[in-house]
Each structure stands twice: as C-alpha cells, then as structure tokens.
Amino acid sequence: MSKVQGRLRIAVQKSGRLAERSLDLVRDAGLRVMKGANDLLYRVENYPIDLLRVRDDDIPTFVADGVCDLGVVGENVLEEARNGGPQAEILMPLGFGKCTLKVATPPSLDYAGPASLEDRRIATSYPRILKRWLESRGVSADIVTMRGAVEVAPRLKLAHAICDLVSTGATLEANGLIAQETVFDSQAVLIRSPQAPEPELQHLLDSIIERMSGVVASQG
Ligand code: ATP
Ligand code: ZN
Numbered sequence: 001m002s003k004v005q006g007r008l009r010i011a012v013q014k015s016g017r018l019a020e021r022s023l024d025l026v027r028d029a030g031l032r033v034m035k036g037a038n039d040l041l042y043r044v045e046n047y048p049i050d051l052l053r054v055r056d057d058d059i060p061t062f063v064a065d066g067v068c069d070l071g072v073v074g075e076n077v078l079e080e081a082r083n084g085g086p087q088a089e090i091l092m093p094l095g096f097g098k099c100t101l102k103v104a105t106p107p108s109l110d111y112a113g114p115a116s117l118e119d120r121r122i123a124t125s126y127p128r129i130l131k132r133w134l135e136s137r138g139v140s141a142d143i144v145t146m147r148g149a150v151e152v153a154p155r156l157k158l159a160h161a162i163c164d165l166v167s168t169g170a171t172l173e174a175n176g177l178i179a180q181e182t183v184f185d186s187q188a189v190l191i192r193s194p195q196a197p198e199p200e201l202q203h204l205l206d207s208i209i210e211r212m213s214g215v216v217a218s219q220g
Contacts, residue, residue, distance in 0.1 A: 007048045008201050008208070011062045011071035014039070014053035018188050021096045022072040025190075026051065029211040047204060057081075059191075063088040066195025069205055076101055076165065076186040080126050088191035091209060095219055097188035099167045101126055103181040106154045109161060111180050117141045117161060123153035124163035126184075133163075133183045151175040190216075 012022040027033060032045040042051040052062065056073055060081035063071040071088065074097050078088065103122070105111045114137040121142045124130045134141055144159050151171055153159040163183055166172060172179055190212060197205050 006198065006201070007050055008070070008197060008205055009050050009052050009068040010208075011052045011054060011059045011068040011073075013056040013059070013072070016056060018056060018072060018074065018097050019053075021094075021188065023051075025072065025094065025212060025215060028215040029208060031208070047208075048201070049204075049208070060088055063191050063193050066193045069193050069197050069201075070208070071191045072188055073191060074099070074186050075189045076126065076129070076184055078189065078191060079184060079186075080128050082128070086194045088193060091190045091192050092213055092216055094188040094190055094216055097186070099165045099186050100182055101129060101163060101184040101186065102166045102172075102179045103161060103163050103183060104151075104166075104172050104177040104179045105161045106177055111178070114139045114181065120160040121158070122161045122163055123150050123159035125150055125165075126163060129184050130163045151177060 010026065012026070013019045023033065031047060031049060033051060034043045034045050036042050040053055042053060044050065052068055054062065056077050059071045059073040060078050062068040064086050072094065110116065117134070117139050119141065121144055122130065123144045123146050125145065125147060127143045127145045130143055144153070146153060150162050150164045152175065153162055154177065155175065162177065166179060169179060196202065
C-alpha cells in the first residue's frame with residue numbers, strides 16, 4: 001500500500017475490542033474523524049491525517065514498515081509479531097484492552113508447575129510468545145496454533161492445555177479450565193514507526209503524540 005504524500009497515517013482496529021476506544025483516543029486528541037467513501041480509510045478533517053482501519057494483526061507490520069506512522073494495538077499482538085526485523089516502538093500504554101495471556105488446564109491434568117507441561121500439546125493463537133515462555137521455563141512442549149476457539153481444544157482432545165487471552169476468566173470457567181500461569185500481561189499501546197515521516201509532517205506527528213499522551217494522562 002503506497003502512502004499518500006503529505007498525510008500522516010494512523011492504524012486502528014477496524015472492528016473488535018479495541019476499535020471504539022481507539023477512535024475515542026483519536027477524537028479526544030482533537031482530530032475530527034470523517035467516515036470516508038470506503039471503509040478502510042477515514043479522513044481527519046482538520047489535519048492532513050488518515051486513519052487506516054484494519055485487522056489488529058496487520059497493525060504491527062504496517063507501522064514497522066512505515067506504511068503507517070502511528071498505531072493502536074494490543075501489546076500481545078505486537079509481541080507476537082516480533083521477528084527480529086525493524087520494529088514499531090511503544091510510545092505509551094493506553095489503559096484499555098487489558099487482558100492476560102494465561103496457560104490454563106483441564107482438571108484432568110494434574111498441574112504442579114510448568115514442568116507438568118513437558119511433552120504435552122498446548123493450543124494457542126500466540127505460538128511465538130508461548131514458545132519463548134516455555135523456553136524461559138526450560139520446558140519442551142508441542143504448540144498447536146489455532147486462530148480461534150482455543151478454549152475448546154482440551155475438550156476435543158486437540159490439546160492437553162491452552163494458552164489464551166483472559167480478561168474476566170468467564171470463558172475459562174465456562175469451559176471448565178483452570179488458569180495456571182501468567183505468560184504475558186497486555187493492554188492497548190500506542191506505537192510509532194521506526195521510519196521517520198516526511199520532514200514537513202514531523203512537527204504534526206510530534207504534536208499528535210503529545211496530545212494523545214495528555215489524553216491518556218488525564219484518564220489516569
Ligand atoms: P481482528 O478482527 O481485528 O483480527 P481479533 O478477533 O483478533 O480482531 P479482538 O477479539 O477484537 O481481536 O481483540 C483485540 C485485542 O483486545 C486483543 O488482541 C487483546 O489485546 C485485547 N483484549 C482485551 N480483552 C480481551 C479478551 N478477553 N479476549 C481477547 N482479547 C482481549
Ligand atoms: Zn486479530
């Protein structure tokens with residue numbers, strides 16, 4: 001996707017748990033968002049800025065590559081996207097989208113710490129974060145990557161345990177699973193591209209970041 005010259009781009013989740021709060025942040029920072037002719041791009045009326053509305057999974061790459069200058073994404077998604085290449089920089093946590101990536105097990109698995117996962121199959125949508133965590137605990141296990149419905153994997157005998165995002169714990173409970181380990185604590189973060197914007201947009205970028213940080217601080 002090529003950039004329109006002379007405009008900044010902010011990547012936000014199109015729909016989902018972060019979508020509304022991301023738009024609120026942009027609006028509270030003083031940007032008047034206009035729905036565009038297409039769904040993918042919203043224009044900001046009072047500044048040369050566009051909002052790119054995409055799947056959250058695409059946000060880290062867009063920002064890392066400089067296709068977007070800023071982005072709002074869950075730190076879990078950013079962490080999972082880490083691949084050794086140029087990376088988006090976290091500017092600040094935003095105080096919403098809080099959740100925790102946890103290992104959970106069915107009662108049938110006699111859990112007594114990470115070693116109980118040795119040689120077991122664990123289903124997750126976050127294979128890289130889980131792999132790093134298992135390595136840090138010296139455990140070797142099979143990771144099964146699932147895009148969704150991770151919490152039903154033990155019941156279907158697809159896996160012995162899961163590693164999934166939890167906020168209230170209601171989903172785990174509804175599926176008879178017990179939270180055992182915290183793998184990653186997450187919330188939405190504002191990220192910035194390692195690629196500098198066009199020089200004439202640098203000042204605008206700095207001032208937008210400044211205002212967003214004011215908004216977040218005022219929500220304490
Ligand atoms: P997309 O269509 O954009 O790919 P998605 O289905 O991957 O959406 P959502 O379910 O909307 O994602 O969640 C977006 C983010 O919200 C998560 O990556 C996480 O950072 C955060 N979040 C907060 N609470 C939860 C929760 N209970 N379960 C899942 N994600 C949560
Ligand atoms: Zn997603």
